[in-house]
Amino acid sequence: MDEMTGAVVSAELNCAVLDDYQDVARSLADWSRLGPGVAIRTYTEHLATEDALVDALADCEIVIIMRERTPFPAAVFARLPQLRLLITSGMRNAAIDLAAAARHGVTVCGTASNSEPPAELTWALLLGLARQIVPEANAVRGSGPWQSTLGADLHGRRLGLLGLGKIGAKVARVGEAFGMEVTAWSENLTTERAAAAGAALAPSKEHLLRTSDFVSVHLVLSARTRGLIGEEELRLMRPTAYLVNTSRAGIVEQDALLRALREGWIAGAGADVFTTEPLPPDDPLRTAPNFLALPHLGYVTRRNYEGYFQEAVEDIEAYLKGNPVRTLT
Structure with missing residues (x-):
């Protein structure tokens, strides 16, 4: 973190997109806006256990999750010391322990969602x-x-x-x-x-x-x-x-x-x-x-997903500039 501007300074940050079942996250947003300093990777298969989740995300500073598909309780935050930014689709996610996120210095942001x-x-x-x-x-x-x-x-x-x-x-x-x-x-x-x-x-x-x-x-x-x-x-x-x-x-x-x-x-x-x-x-x-x-398709439409991932990019940009947006508390 730059002490003068509050912006995040790092040679490269790892960003994981979880539960991208349809393998569409990369095509629905312009991730290149984040520049070479953010390395994006996606997971199309669900990480079903806490150990699998922690192993996959151990090197990640940024994680993007889809609604409540993957829980983030206190135990997960404790095992991911590098995590700094967690983004969820939607502006409410009961599967995230927000108090634990705050204790571990993790900023949690959301995105808009259509009803x-x-x-x-x-x-x-x-x-x-x-x-x-x-x-x-x-x-x-x-x-x-x-x-x-x-x-x-x-x-x-x-x-x-x-x-x-x-x-x-x-x-x-x-x-x-x-x-x-x-x-x-x-x-x-x-x-x-x-x-x-x-x-x-x-x-x-x-x-x-x-x-x-x-x-x-x-x-x-x-x-x-x-x-x-x-x-x-x-x-x-x-x-x-x-x-x-x-x-x-x-x-x-x-x-x-x-x-x-x-x-x-x-x-x-x-x-x-x-x-x-x-x-x-x-x-x-x-x-x-x-x-x-049906396999939880309620919000799974092109317009919603475009909004989710495009606003996730905006969330990352704002966080890296030291001015997080759409924060959840």
């Missing part, structure tokens, strides 16, 4: 479930029957939203366009805020679950929302109802969800989030009946 892609994916799951898209498509491509299911109607049915923030509000507007009756609930949601998004405020979580034909989760994972949907809540739902979760796996108890699907408490479920990601090959949810699962 449209996860809202759109919510509808991909909901429509896929309602019209049995995957089994019917597989039947056409294989030797299955020509039509074997009856689709569930959306028009005139009730869509219940648990959470009505940026994403939930976008989902609500689409539901309204489909001619659905939209209701919403969260602990602090008011009648006025619900109405502004085109939804009616449900009197309680239980009432929403009992009366909705489709339930979609759009809450932030916290101590209050962890395990919010368990066996008791799933049994409240109609046997013809569907549950979609594109928020966080911890909000829905996974064992209870598996039982609900196997025993037919609900008609089906769709999820884009799991407790362990990538989902282990032997996880029973992979073969659960009437379960439409």
